[in-house]
Amino acid sequence: MKIKKLLYSLFVVLFGFAANAQQAVEKKNINPKVTDIWVVFKTHFDLGFTDLPENVFKRYREEMMDNALTVIEKSRTQPKEKRFAWTVPGWPLQAQILGPLQTPERKARIEKAIKEGTIVVHALPFTMHTESLDYEDLVRGVGFSSAVARKYGLPLPISAKMTDVPSHSWILPTLLKNAGIQFLQLGCNPASQYPRFPELFWWEGADGSKVLCNYTPLYGSDIKPTPNWPCKNYLAMQMTGDNHGPPTSAEIDKLLAYAAKELPGVKIHFGTLDDFAKAVLAEKPDLPTVKGDCPDTWIHGLQSNPQETKMARNIRPLESTLDGLHTQMESWGIPLAPVAAKLAKAYEQSLLYAEHTWGMNAEFGPRYSYGDAWKRWMDEAAAEPLPENGNYAALKNSDAYNTATGSKRKWLRSYDDKRQYIRNTNEIVSKELHTDLDLLAAAVNKQGKRMVVYNPLPWKRSGMIENPWEKGKYFYVNEVAASGYTSFAFNELKEGIITTDEATSFSTPYFKVVFDLKKGGITSLIEKSTGRELVDQSSRYAIGQFLHERFSTNEVDRFFNAYSRVKDGWGLNDFGKPGMPKASEIPYLAFTPNAWKIAVTHTNVADIAALTAVTTDGFAKGYTLKFTFPRNAVYVDVEWAVDSKTSDKQAEGGWLCFPFNVEKPKFTVGRLGGPIDPAIDIIPGTNRYLMAAATGVAITQANKSGMALASADAPLLSLGEPGLWKYSMDYVPTIASVFVNLYNNMWNTNFALWQEGSWSESVRIWPLNKGTHTVNNLTQNGWETRLPLLTGVAEGEAGKLPARKTGISVSRVGVLITAFGEDPDNNKGTLLRLWEQAGNNDMVSVTLPVGKTFRKATPVNLRGEISGKPIKVVKDGFVFDLGAYAPASFILQ
Structure with a gap:
């Protein structure tokens, strides 16, 4: 009886406490479901933006770590749930904070904090433009944090965080789940539009993988729970600004005082993303599942560096190729130096190019100057004195240095620093791959001058190859084995009879083609086997037509008003183009050179039509278009090249146009993670007008016939219409046209504000026959476009390997x-x-x-x-x- 009375008294006390707490919660207007708040502290990491990367890294290693360690060591005597912990991304912690430039004394303090769980690494390397990458780059990216965890005997982190970039490819749930990572927190830039996700949900990838995700329309979240938070455990993601560093002890004390006053009856835990993930997963919450893709509304930035982005798209698949070829050559008995360390560096540099900041804040540069004003700014930058040993602080006392914004030369250098990352990857991989291919050629049993043709894909394929000794001459190679090679002696490479003419129409083994020398493209492309006309005859464009758009304030302002959530100040500076001349002064212009010359070359390998623009209206020194029709394969390669593009800060962009003749078109975009139908698979609030394609896009009609397109060089494409300076919550393409973006200066934040120089970009198109399995076809042809056959050369005595081999x-x-x-x-x-x-x-x-x-x-x-x-x-x-x-x-x- 005494025990029963005691239990009853305890029940009354507990019930009364709970009732009082509930009344207090209701009085404070707190979500009554929340019993525990997990406070996680982090700063937003920008690779550059606020300064040169080297200076940002130095601040992380020194000032930020000293500040964080001061707070950590001060709170060490607090109960565990009140001890400050600072969360950092994987790459800066592994490569910089713990890197070779760290002092032994500070490193010892940092290592102690890591072991005790007060400096905490999350699973991702930093914030990325995820859809700009390829698969293995992303996988190597999660290795930085796991290396730290393994070094210090800690469990691998099960949570990840990215901030600022509004939307990401649905590769993320597939990547994270298959890496043993269970929770993802994404926070948006305050001015950007964002995917209309629930607060807390399961995000499902194309493969069916699900990861728990919390999405916030700001960098993080307030300590006070949101009204509709669905669980007992709530995440207060406490973010400081761009490279700002950790909060101070005073700021933390203020936060605790606020919580004590405003959140009565709720338990506050200082901890980690993993702590929250474990707590909320233990609830087994009933949450919605969202299966869909989120094209990045910032992705236009890739083509602000068109030359380096082409380099990135070319070289990233070859990282895996180098890995596999090197391993196979060792198994074939060819002595080689190790390549793993060099390959790791190449992957790291590739990831750094995909990190979301591409230079210093454009407020440090000629953001508001147009006409000739920004060119004078450039002249002034070139005239600045060079700092000693890269020390820009030494310029502060010079006339060329503006202490409010920083050196002009420094701002320009920040963009070159970003470009250098992918140049480093390209140098490493190209050099090692070239060496290996030539060694393979030397090892095959062919006498004298010879070459090998290597297939970097794990299935048998054929293709057209340029003669490595005679540029501009081609030959066709049949059925190169999976991950294998075939070899040729020099005298076996014969291109055959060559004829030339200037005909605007001709016939190839697969097509009848007609060129329009006013539009500069194909206005009729008839597939011989079916008689289908593949060009939309009603379109204003031709296939392969080059289109340059110059935008006015009308288009820029329309986009800004639809997209930006911050209508003035930094929001206007970042997403608008303040200071731009009025539309009445510089109106919108759609420009295509209206006169082209044609020269056609016919061989037994291919028919090649080269178009040269007669006039350029000052937008460049010259434009050329090359259309290649192989005689042994049913596709057309279109290559655009510019000679000395004129740099211009006025809003602009360039396209290759592909108007296809497909009725009631269904689009299939080969995205990173899996293909999407943009009519049903895109989460509202993300990018519907411009997106990166891992392979390409197919456009089909009811019987599955249609057309497909892929680019080895240019990742960005628009469906239905050109998609720069456009934003919509519900746009769905209905016109069977694809526009491949060549360059743009849409960004006004920390991306290049103009493009100049000479470069080329190519696109491959091919017909889809009735009943074609669209995804299979797009996958095979898309990757064969991106990973062409490779060649190596040698001379001298024959080696011992057979002339052909399968890998x-x-x-x-x-x-x-x-x-x-x-x-x-x-x-x-x-x-x-x-x-x-x-x-x-x-x-x-x-x-x-x-x-x-x-x-x-x-x-x-x-x-x-x-x-x-x-x-x-x-x-x-x-x-x-x-x-x-x-x-x-x-x-x-």
Whole structure:
């Protein structure tokens, strides 16, 4: 009886406390569902923007860490839930804060804080333009934080965070889930539009992977719970501004005082994203699932650096190629120097190019000057004295230095620093790949001057190759083995009879073609096998037509008013173009050179039509278009080239136009993560007018026939109409046209404000026949466009390898091999990673290259953790189940 009375008294006390707490909660207008608030502290990391990257890194290593350690050490005596912890991204912590430039004394303090959990790394390297990358780049990106965790004996982080960039490809749930990461927090720039996600939800990728996601329309979230937060555990994501550093002890005390006053009865925990993730997942919350893609509304920035973005798109798939070729050549008995360390550096530099800041804040540059004013600014920048040893602080006392905004020369250098990252990747990979291919050519059993043609894809394919000794001459290679090679002696390379003419219409084995020398493109392209006209005859454009747009304040202001949530101040500065001349002074202009010369070359390999613009109206020194029609393959390559583009700060952009003849078109865009139908798969609030394509786009009609397009060089495309300075919540393309973006200066924040120089970009188009499996076709042809056949050359005595050889292969087309080499997560054995691209759920067999004996394949996740039982390798092969759009990784031993 006493026990019952005691329990009853305890119940009354607890019930009374709960009732009082509930009344207090209601009085303060707090979400009554929330019982625990997890406060996570972080600053937004910009690679540049606020300063040169080297100066940002120095601040992180020194000033920011000193400030963070001061707060950490002061709060060390507090109860665990009140101890300050600072969350940082993986790359700056691993490469800079703990890097070789750190002092031993500070590093010891940092390491102590890491071990005790008060300096905390999340799973991603930093904020990225995710859709600008390729698969293995993203995977290597999660390796920085896992390397830190493993070094200090900590569990791998299960949470990730990105800030500022409004929207990301749906590769993220697939990437994170398959890496053992369970929670993602995304916070938007305060002025940008954002995806209309629920506050807390399951984000599902194309492969069916789901990750818990919290999306906030600001960098983070307030300590006070939102009214409709669906769980007991709430995340207060406390963000300081761009490279601002940690909060002070006084700011933290103020936060706690506010919580004590305004959040009675709610438990406050200082902690980590992982702490929150574990707590909320333990609730087993009933949350909505969102399956959809979020094209980036900032993605136009890629083509503000068109030359380096072309370089990035070309070289990133070759990182995986170098990895696999090097491993195979070692198994074939060719002695080679290790390449893993160089490859790791290449991946790192590639990621740094994809980081979301591309230079210093444009307020430090000629943001508001137009006409000749910004050119005078450039002259002044060139006249500035160079700092000693790169020390721009030394310029502060010179007349050329404006202490409010920084050196002009420094601002310009910040853009070149950004470009240099992908140049570094290109230099590393190109050099190593060139060396390996030439060594392979030297090793084949061909005497004298010879070459090898290597296939970087794991399925058999054919293709057209330029003669490495005679530029401008081509030959066609049939059926190069999967991940293998074929070789030729010099005297076996014969192009055949060459004829030339200036005809504007001619016939190829697959097409009848008519050129319009006023528009500079194809106005009729008839597929011989079906008689179909492939060009939309009602369009104002021609296939391959070059279009330059110069925008007025009408278009810029219309976009700004539709997109920006901050209508003045920095919002206007970032997303508008303040100071731009009125539309009455500089109106909108759509320009295409209206006179072209044509020269057509016919060989037994290809028919090539070269168009040269007669006039350029001052937009460049010259334009050329080259249309290549192979005689052994059903596609057309279109290459645009500009000679000395005129730099201009007026809003502008360039396109290649592709108006296709497809009725009631259905679009399929080969996006990173999986293909989308833009009519149904795009989350509202994201980019519907311009997006990056991993492969390309197919446009089909009811019987599945249609046209498809892919570019080896240019990632951005618009559907239906050109898509610069446009934003809509609900736009869906209805016209069967594709516009490939060549360049633009749409950004006004920290991206290049003008483009200049000489470069080229290419696009491949091909017809889709009735009943075609659209995704299979787009995947195969898209990746064959992006990963062409490669060549190596040698002379002298013959080697010992056979003239032809097969490498690693997969049983079905459309499965990429993104890694085949040394494991970056330090597992003993050879890492093999595959990524399904064609949307097939089925068993896959892998045939390994002859020369190295493997006995088992152990499944691991994307961070190298064992995820299944070993599979026995039988006769150099093994079989496993691979889901649609999913990765699969193995350690081969």
